[in-house]
Amino acid sequence: MTSRPRLVATDLDGTLLGADGRVSDRTRAVLVALEEEHDVPVVFVTGRPVRWMDELWTDVGGHGLAICSNGGIIFDVANREVRDAFPLTPPVLLDVAARVRSAVPGSMFALETLTGFAHEPDWLPRPGGGRPHRGPEPVVAPLDALVADDAPACVKLLARHDEADPEDYWRTLDTVVGDLATVTWSSTGALVEISARGVTKATTLATLCAELGVDAADVVAFGDMPNDVPMLSWVGRSWAMADAHPDVVAAADAVAGRHDEDGVAATLAALFGLAGWAGAADQSPGGPR
Template sequence: MTLPRLVASDLDGTLLRSDGTVSERTRAALRAVEDAGVEVVLVTARPPRWLDPLADCVGGHGRVVCLGGAAVWDLAEGAAIEVHGFADDELRALVADVRAAVPGVALALERVSGPVFDPWFPPDETGLPPAVRAVAVEESLDDVAHPAGTVGKLLAVVPGRGLSTRVGDVQRGHRTDAAQDEFFAAVRTAVGDRAHLAFSGAAGLAELLPAGVTKDRALARWCARLGIAAADVWAFGDMPNDLPMLRWAGRGIAVANAHPDVLGCADLVTDGNDDDGVASVLERALAGR
């Protein structure tokens, strides 16, 4: 098995175990492929504030494609080197339209400079300063220090429900319920083609990205900078928001615990995230050189 020039991996449900950790086996496999000259890039829906513990997983370059492709974050500098955020008028209109379409909805803005949450947003986000939750998100839109262009994601939560998990643990049996389906349909109708509605795994959470922002486009820009063709990329994922990236890459690889749609389109299915599926593929490739 010939090694690729670049390995791209989703985090939650793919590279990370269910407890949110990276196993020593996986860390060792990532180091080994980098020592063999392969670039490792993490491509995640996570915001920058959830990336610091993963700095040793991205080798010397220290950069992560985050917010579902809306930003590239430099871990060493603690700053964005690329942002594809919302336009000001566009974001204001989306907030207003989602509010109107889903009465009681809880919203949040994920900015590269830090988040803003409605005060009634479900309390899954622990450890945030009280001021972060002090105002409705609309009141933050006039903050000239944090313009709309720094907002990579608008989050919306089903009214009256908390999130099933803080990150990434979708209904692994892939059950849905009427309330969530109705909620997603209402949000999709309200935003139309003005934003990309993504589902990265937290039940009850709709994630809106700027139109045209997807993981595959962000990864393609990264690879273009490095002079790497799609055919020389292996991409790992588990959720529907990973599908464009897996289809774009020369080899799209799903972990065994992936969503059925991902399993159905993958070129290869490896072991689950709790069984170090990414590491398993990389180890076999290194052994077969």
């Protein structure tokens, strides 16, 4: 990258957001400065479903677009509607589930759809708790009923196993169904996210950037988990967070500060010369790799 970036793409949890799951005042000020002073949009590119975004829409900025469900959705924030979706087809989804059940008995499934959340009857709250449900009441039914002809399209299939090692489970499922769908992982538990084949944060970001007339070389990105690797590999320059997964650190060009210490904001402030907001922008030895 030889010129100043024209677009910033950032993951949310473990990356842009603090430990409280919110955008800090410092980070918000940097995002506003990029939009208003430099005309550089900041696009949220998250594994979160739309139903988990309500409290964050005010931080999206004037461009009003976000990528949710690991690339499964481009969301029009101003109109609060899905602008584009890249769903799994029912036959592929059912084939994926059958293979996973055969390879790892005890696997359970849930769906993020265009209208909310749906899950099998045995998909119970995770041991030790977890995030409370948000959005409309979940639809509960056997998997074949959840993907019937009149069911909402599924943009992300979730596979879970409460006794499996998280990383082993992810890698096993990638081996078992990677020829049918895109398999990734961004959780602390054995909760694997499955999208339509070829759909990643990178592919949907590429679609959005093409519409905006922005080349990959003019995009910078931030992430912390394996679902961010395609995006970090696609952009012109990328940062892994200081506490990122090793695969992410290996894929990125540099390492930013911790997410709970405004690492993204500090890096962007230094990159764009935003006076008063810069900090420890890059923690990799000798600067960017």
